[in-house]
Amino acid sequence: MENNEERREKAINALSKDPFRIVKSNPIINSKYEISAVQAKIYLLMISKLDVSKPNFEPLNFSVKDFERLYGTDTKAIYKLISTEAVKLMSKRISYEDEHIRIDTVLLASCIYHKREGRVTFELPRALQPFLLQLKQNFTTYNLENILRLESVYSIRFFEFCKEYEGLGKFSFLVEDLKDTFGIADRYKNYFDFKKYVVLQAEKELKENCELFFDFTEEKQGKKVIKLHFRIHKNRKQKKDGFDFDEAEVIDSPVEEIFGLVKNFVSLETVQGWFAKLPEEQIRIGVDYSLEQNKAGKVKDMGAYLQKLVNETSLWEKESKKQQATKDRKSKTDAHKKVAQQELFKERQAESDKNEFLSDYEQVIKVFSLTKLNTIENLSDEVMESIRSEQGMIMNSIALSSYENNTELSAKDEFFFNYEKGTTFYYVVNSYIQQKYSGEFKLVKQPFELKAKALKISLP
C-alpha cells in the first residue's frame, strides 16, 4: 500500500505551493520597516519559496543561480550582492503593534553560505511565523512578477497596499503615518520631496508595471497636506497569462498619444503627417522641447514653433547622441535582465503547471470521496471502525487523535466537520474510500496518469 505520509505531503504541497505567489499577512504589510528595493526583492524571493502549509519555518535553500537569473548580472557580483544584502537584512528591524500585541524582530535570522557549492541557506526569525505561515484570514497574496521590475522600494510597498485594499478600492494614510510605516519619519522634511520621490514615483512605476495602480488626492488642514487618499485601479496594461515580456502593451497609439499633448496647437492631420515622414523619436523630442519652451513662456506662435521644432533634424540628432551612450549601457543590462527573468519564469511556470495539475487531481479525489461517502449508510460507524481497526498505522492514530467530538452535531455532520478540516483525518478517509471502491477509483485516476507521466511526476 502507498505510503500515507508521502501522500499527505504531496497533496498539501500541490494545494499550497504556487511558485510565483507571495503570501503575507496584512499586519506584516502594515508594519514598520525600512529596506532597500534590492533587499526587498531578495526578501520577497525568499518568501515566495516558503511552504505556507507548514506550521514552522524550514530553512530556505537557494542556489546563487536563482538570484543570478533574477538580476541578470554575473555570478561574482551576485555572490557579493547576496552576502552584503543578507547581512543588512539581518540587521533590519521590523516592528508591529496593535491592541493585543507588540512585536519587535529582525527580517532575517541567519544566512548560511555554502562555499564552493553556490548555495545559500536562509532562516527567517520565528517571531514572523504567525505572519507568513498557515494564514487563514487577514492576509494578502500577490504575484512576484508584479514587483520585480519596480525600482523603488516604496513602489513595492504601495503595490502591497493596493493588493491589501483591492477589495475596498481605496485606502488612506496620514502623511506622517505613511512616512513612519516606510521607516522614513525623519527624512523628507519637505512634503513635496516626499511626494516627488515616494508617492509620485510609486504611482508612475505601478502604472507601468503592475496589475494594480493608484491615484491619490491630498487632504489639507489649512495649507498643510495631512492625509492622502488613494484610489486603486486595475491596470489596462495588465498581462494576460504567463510572463510574456515581449508582448507589446500599448494603451494609446503613438499618434493619439502625441496628439493628446499638442491638440491645442495643431490638428490631428498635422500629427499624422509627422508620423508619415519623420521618425517617432524625432517627433517626441521636438514636441517635448516645444512644450517646455512654451511652458517657460518663450513661444509666441506654438503651432508654428511645433512645426519648426518637430521638423528640426539637428535638435533630434543632438539630443539622441546625448542619450545614446546612456541608452546603450542601460539596454545592455536590461536585455540581460530580461532574458534572465524569462528563464526563471519559464522554469517556475513549469513548476506551477505541475502544482496546478496536482491540485486538479486532488479536487477530483475529493469529489470522488464525497460522492461515495454520501452513499454510505452508517458513515461514522463504518469508516471510524475501519480506521480504528488498522492497528499500528501511525497516520490512523494521528487522524483519530485529532478527531473532534462535537456533541451539538449529529454523528454524520460531526464526521464531515472533521473531514472538511482537511487534516490527517481527511487523507485517511480518502485512502479508505479509494481502497473500498478501488475498481471505480482506478477509472477516475486513469486519465490523470497519462498527463502525470508527461509532466514526469508520480500521482499520490
Place this chain on the structure above:
DNA sequence: ATTCTCGGTGGTGGACACTG
C-alpha cells in the same frame, strides 16, 4: 506667515574602463 513647488546641488553607489 506658513506651506507648497520646483530648480538646483552635493553625496553616494553602481557600472564600466583602465592599469599593474
Place this chain on the structure above:
DNA sequence: CAGTGTCCACCACCGAGAAT
C-alpha cells in the same frame, strides 16, 4: 584578475519664490 579611477544616475536636501 584585483584594485582603482571615472562617469553618471539617482536620491535627499536646500532655498527662493509662489500660493494660500
